[in-house]
Amino acid sequence: MNQKIRLDILVAKKFELSRVIAKQKIIDGQVFVNNKQINKPNFLVDAKTTIELHETKKEIKQPETLLKPWKKAIEIVYEDEYIFVVNKPNNLIVHPTKYENQKTLANIIANLFIEKKIPFFGDPLRNGIVHRLDKDTQGLIIVAKSQAAFDAFVSLFINKKITKKYLALVYGFLKTKTVKVDAPLKRNNDTILQEVSTDFDAKDAISIFKEMQRFKNFSLVEVEIETGRTHQIRAHAQFINNHIINDLLYGDKNEVKIKGLGQYLVSYSLEFIHPFLKKEININLGMPKSFKEYINKYGK
Secondary structure (H helix, E strand, C coil): CCCEEEHHHHHHHHCCCCHHHHHHHHHCCCEEECCEECCCCCCEEECCCCEEECCCCCCCCCHHHHCCCCCCCCEEEEECCCEEEEEECCCCCCCCCCCCCCCCHHHHHHHHHHHHCCCCCCCCCCCCECCCCCCCCEEEEEEECCHHHHHHHHHHHHCCCCEEEEEEEEECCCCCCEEEEECCEEECCCCCCEEECCCCCCECCEEEEEEEEECCCEEEEEEEECCCCCCHHHHHHHHCCCCECCCCCCCCCCCCCCCCCCCCEEEEEEEEECCCCCCEEEEECCCCHHHHHHHHHHCC
């Protein structure tokens, strides 16, 4: 019996597209499976299934009719003619959901596009946002100013040409100065939780934890990820018994946590060779104020 795989994965492979672009083409109705139009990226197909790509132009509503621009201050830490990079605060989701479609990062970006006179393009609910972070994770997010820039930076991520590093405060101390966690992840049934799994459909996930400083009963660590799975760092930190402080999902259930504050995890560094400027770009946030305050209060 042939193993079934997701349609977006097969389309990306067959037509040499990024996964994001393949998914969008499916949603736009450009993909046909055995002469039948399919618009669900997670539709399961056989690897030998006949797939056709009909690149027809689709009329898309202007983003402002789908997303209400949200005029809210956000730190822009880098900008050039192709991209800008924002510092997403915690307690903010990146993309709209059925539960929240007015106060997201995408709504903020929609307003910035208007203020900066950047033409809207591509997915009207994405507005050039190249990647994502969890709602309660702070940090750097790249926003493209054109479809060409968006495709180029998505390609950098897919081909692992962007070095992405995080800072985290974790309970306890690492067993060694550097701990490489190579542990596949899979969603736990119908929950949003990811857990380490040996099942065939678990997704490869690699995180490298490096101890930077020890305090009374917790540590400051730097984490570099080789894959970008949902909740990857949080699930891996739990797996090695060094869960992230104030993590409401993966932390110790008996510990007091503060809702709305977010886990002490920040995407603080991005390094890449700019695909258009052809030079090395290093963006670093440094340690957030919330980290310093926690260390000063509980570190001694």
